[in-house]
Amino acid sequence: MDRISTTSRPPGWRDPTGSVSGVPLWLEPTRILGAGVLDLARAGRYLWSVFLRTLYYTFRGKREKGAVWRHGLEMGNRSVFFMTVTMGFVGMLFVHSAAYQVNQITGDLHLVGAAYIELVVRDLAASIGAVVLATRVGSGIAAEIGSMVVTDQVDAMRMCGTDPVEYLVAPRFIASIVTGTAVLVYTAAVMVLSGMLAANLYFGVNPRIYLNLVYVDWHEVLTGLVKCVTYCAAIPVVSGYCGLSTFGGSEGVGWATTRAVVNSAIAVILLDAIISTSSYFIFY
Amino acid sequence: MRPGEAVLFPVRAVGRAFTDIAFQAGGILILALGIARRFFPPDIDVRELKRHLFSMGNRSVMVVAFSCFFVGVTMVVQATILVQELGAYSLVGWGSAYVVLRELGPVFVALMFSGRVGANNTADLATMVITEQVDGLRALGIDPISFLIVPRVIAMVVMCFILTIIGDAVALGGSAIMADTMLDIDIHVFWKGVHDFIKFKDMWLGLEKSVAFGSIIAMSSCFYGLNVEGGAPGVGRAVNASVVSSAVGIFIADYIMAFMLG
């Protein structure tokens, strides 16, 4: 078993329980805030450089043959079952609570299906789907790249004049955009169908009335697709960045995976806010 | 692949998928029984429990608050169309509060908690297994379940409960602010909507869910942490599996509880 040095911490490692010595107690909050902002700025700059390099290598990079296909297949078939289960239940819950509320107010459920489908296409499938997908795909990417950093494989690549972003992040970036968007479109279908099931079972809404696409026009479809592509582009970049900035033995890999899951989810939420508001002003 | 195998391959794949799930579900159940057995002669290391409560809370409050604020905000943004159409402005408070307290609050807090604390717990345990620290405990005649696992499970269930309360509050705050700016519904109107229609049962159901979610996240993260193989890459795989099984567990439990108790 090769020697994984976790007990001898890397220099500069802060105790994970967050206790920092050498600062008077009442200054502690400002110190944490200041350090947080500084870390955020440095992380932001490094993340931005990873994003630019990913774009550059997507079009210009010399790539390992079959890498994109391998990552795409792996991402796809590992998350289809997972997304079906999770998003199926989310769809049922949304329709159930929406129908319950409308039932209280007007008791007229014929528009519930239409409003719900419009929401799913425009935002729900992409945003909630991407957050859930981020936990799956994001942690996978960070785990693989993180363990390659910890076992010095990434440094070995640098010694051969190869930028790890070209070899590790770019193929996953392309694979994630293609496969991720396909999975999210599939998720939208799952949410609509599971919603139909819930509406029919619990509120007796006839599927033909439920499946009413009156509200859905090309604006919604375009916004939904733009969201899918943006989120599926952001997830590999953020998780790749978290993977590449791993330190501290196998415990560091765990930390990187945690950060990737949370940061990808936050990235999706932020992008959701940006795209939703901008599409709101453009189209309405 | 020989033609015969080509036919068999999907069957074998599905079969293997089911045995995997059965193995993992069974393993989590055995772990749960093991933990329950350690409660009766209450053999819990209090110092470890305090340390975990502090580190779990400290690490996840910011993340939970941030994401719940946005949940509250998007709730109102989504509801605007419906509300403008039906003109039911006074009901916005009730509408968003109902969904947040019963469904979205607990689920989103649990997802973030699983990502932040669950994944971290799996990583810690997996690292301790790989560096033989768990074997070290066994060699010292100390029972790893009562020393390592029980304090973490209790801390996670308690923390998930508390964070759900904080998350609900922040989400409602977010909705109130958004309702004020976007639909210019006065805060008092919003609060009146919440106060009049929300029954104690709605709030209590959400908190019951958070306890269920907390224990699901605790069980699956400890299980995958202890059953890690294969050095550093193994840690990544364990964390990945833990996050996924927590998410699936959360949504299934949410569905069951919503329809059993709702």
Next chain:
Amino acid sequence: MSASIPNVIEMEGVSKRFGTVQALLDVTLGVPEGCFHGLVGPGASGKSVLVRLAAGLYRPDSGSIRVLGEDIVRLGQVEQQRVRSRIGMLFQGTALFDYMTVGENVAFPLRRLTDMPEQEIRDRVSERLARVGLAGFEERDPGSLSGGQRKRVGIARATIAHQPLIIYDDPTAGLDPVTASKIFEILREEQLAAGATVLAVSSDVDSLVKYVDRIALVERGAMRYHGPLEEAYRASDPFVSAFLRGEWRAA
């Protein structure tokens, strides 16, 4: 240092700090061309950090580093990459790519650094694997190899592109004496055949001293001695000779 032979690595007053830990303090080191240079020192004394500074993987906080005639501290990212590709390196954990076969691992430097035709790369790979005693291992999966075999694949990968400088970070870590001596034998043969300069870090002092021409001793980030091996035993600082013989009671 004799002026006639140029230095492949020259470090003057190099310091490096990680957060609160001062990994290296004011280190000066010269590695002449073609020499087999050892680097030893107790526990976590900064040996790995020093080697990674020489390979251009870290930037120093202060001091100058000239590698293969170029001042890598001032260079930008791209030029630094060019210098790095003229250095072969074997990492402490051997750092083989898990998802590639042994053959692909060894071929990786040639595929990335040269545009050599595929057939010629395949020949070079089988010749290199034969030299380290692993003929026919091209299709094997790195995970299925023993510790000694993984180290030899690492050596094959580090030396295949005939780079002028080869750095070994503790090549015999965790190996038993027999396997370790075989690894050192291969390192020495490689160095004589290719005429490259070698900088080798090791915690196995007894084996290393049999092979090195010059040696450097780092203790808690400070350079206690660097120069020819014979003079090390007569060095003014008593810690040096005692450490090489493994007797000194820690201060």
Next chain:
Amino acid sequence: MIRFEHVIKSFGPKVVLDDVSVAITTGEVFFVIGQSGVGKSVLIKHLVGLLRPDSGEIWVDDTEVSGLDERRLAPIRKRCGMVFQHSTLFDSLDCLDNVALPIQKHRRLGLKAARAEAYRYLDLVYMREFAHHFPSSLGDGLRKQVAIARTLTMEPAYVLFDEPTTGLDPISARRVDHLIRELADRTSVTCIVVSHDLASITSTADRIMLLYRGRIQLLGTQEDFRQSKDPVVRQFMAGSPVGPIEV
């Protein structure tokens, strides 16, 4: 007294222990040596029930160990303390609390009483001054000494060392050898050491067993190993690349 009788253990196709029979008497320092990855650590993990043999018997004093379940293994584990290669200390506790933990658990003592007792064991390994340091701030050598102190708190009859000096620099390695020798001479503890560090073998071992391809190549004192004509033994003790051992 520890006895292995015709123990066979294999991991998949690879046979790691092939019909090993050996008796280890009380109070001696017994070294198990051989190439890395040949199954030395597997041997001692059988003693504390972390591994179970495919066939054969393992006796610790008067109990046969290989068939026991976790609960009945507890008394055996208290009598066989084990020091792991990576000296597994808890990063969240300082050295004193790391040593005090087993005392607290086994002797039902409060934290303060356990800490007072822990200082006695830290003295045994000359680590009193590092009591309040955290393991992550210490070098591998010092961490190993704290791990030895922690194992001694159980007053074991046998102490098993899994490659105690591998990866340590020469100075820390000799200090650990010295501690093992001192432990065996001063108390009636039997030390079983798995190692491939020639310096510690020649300086510390009373009796040595060389494992090669899962079988016992030679079992005897230092003198037997110096005079052995067996090419495998000679090559291993010289640590030379030339010889029948293939890698």
